[in-house]
Amino acid sequence: MMKKRIVVLSTASLLLLVFFMTIHNYYSKESTIDRFFEAIENEDSKTLHGLIQSDTDKLKVTEDSVEPFLRYFHKHNDQRNKLKEQLLADSKENRKTKDDLIVMEPSNKKWVFFTTYQFEVKSHYITLETDGKLQDAVITAGKKKLAANENGEYGPLVIGEHPLTIAFEDPFGNTIEVEKMLDLIKGTETVAIDQLEETLKNKTFQDKVAAGAAHYYQTYGEALTNNLDVEKIQNSTSEHKKELAYLFEYVKTITKNYDYTFYGLVLNAASLNLTNTNEGWKIIVDGVVDQESSIQLSDADYFALQPAEKSSDSVILTLMYDDQKKSWLVEKENYETYEKDAAKWTNKIEKVIETPTTYKWRKGDIDSVGIPI
Structure with a gap:
């Protein structure tokens, strides 16, 4: 046992x-x-x-x-x-x-x-380096929103490869989201954000620029049907309206008939140049305007109104931002430029008018109060 x-x-x-x-x-x-x-x-x-x-x-x-x-x-x-x-x-x-x-x-x-x-x-942090102050920037790492500490550092995060989304508001009220993959290995890392560059790449921003220019050309036609009344033109700076008013008065003296149709425009996003001047924010951009016009001069009665001919006219547009209207206004149109081939542009901003209107002006028509024009 x-x-x-x-x-x-x-x-x-x-x-x-x-x-x-x-x-x-x-x-x-x-x-x-x-x-x-x-x-x-x-x-x-x-x-x-x-x-x-x-x-x-x-x-x-x-x-x-x-x-x-x-x-x-x-x-x-x-x-x-x-x-x-x-x-x-x-x-x-x-x-x-x-x-x-x-x-x-x-x-x-x-x-x-x-x-x-x-x-x-060891936990790590992220700092932002920008060309201007980012308003209320929000950084998301994966699924986690990061808070900034008293030193302006975002975190903490474990070391590793982090997919980041940096969201901020540009000077024009558009929400910009920048996505970056960051290897956070050596300690606190600085993420560089070029605010103007990211703004120029933003689709919403680009669409608003194109919409401002397109609305200008559409209301140009409205001015035409209202006896070339320059006040009907919208999305134009006051100085540019003065130039158009002078042009319209001259047109009235030499023209008998004037037809105009605006089909849309194409802007070259790669050419966008955004600057903050003493007058405010300004953009210069290459574009092509698709339009159709036909004019008959007053002293050429033996000529009929010329058949309308659709054309794609190269232009360099200068636009100013109106902070009150929250819109881009045409300041200058330079058609004295080299021919541009929009088909070769790899980054285009397009604005097409789905149902174009043909606007007409006729000398001798009766205006709204019954007075011959």
Whole structure:
């Protein structure tokens, strides 16, 4: 009986020793490092987030928040291997990593006997560098909106590859969103934003510029049908209206019939030049105006009204921004320019009039109060 008891106790002791050694090996530094890098290689964010802790309470470690870390080191094999070699060497010599980006630290205890380890990852921040003040910029990293601290830094974030969306309002009330992929590895990183460049690339901004110019040409036709009344023209600066008023008075003296149709316009987005002058915001842009006109001169009665001929006229437009109207106004039209081929433009802003109207002016017509024109 005693012999049997000794055998049972010996077997139990052996099993306990094997169990102890297995658990001890599982939670050792070397085995923890192996599991850590296996999780990266297998893109296992669930296992990885259980092995990572942050160096600040402001950054909560979740499966989502470790995705940038996982993405970066899964993609960059050389950096992953270098980090593994460094952690293994540091664990043997019981030292911290040289750059302190990732430190292996004891966590809680298991059954008193075993020390478990986690990898403390240094938190990083982002700063913005711009050509002007960004109004209420909002930075989103993945699914997380970042708040700025008292130093104007956004974060904190774990090291890794972060997809960023930076949203801000341009000087004209348009919401601009800039997307960038940022490798946040070496500490606080600065993200450069060229506000004017991003504004010029914004589709809403471009459409508003084209809409302002197109509305000018449409109301030019309205002026035509109202005895060339320059006040009918909208989206034009006061100085440009004065020039048109002089032109209209001259047209009335030499013209008998005048037909005009505006079909639309094309602007070359690549040529957009935006500047903030003493007068306000100004844009200069290359364009092509699709229009049709026919004129019969007063002293050429033996000529019939010439058949209307559709043309695409090259123009350099200068527009000023009206902050009260929230619209772009035509300041200058320069048709004395080289012929432009809009078909070759790779970045076009187009405004097409779906149902064009043919506007007419006739000398001798009766105006709204019954007086011959």
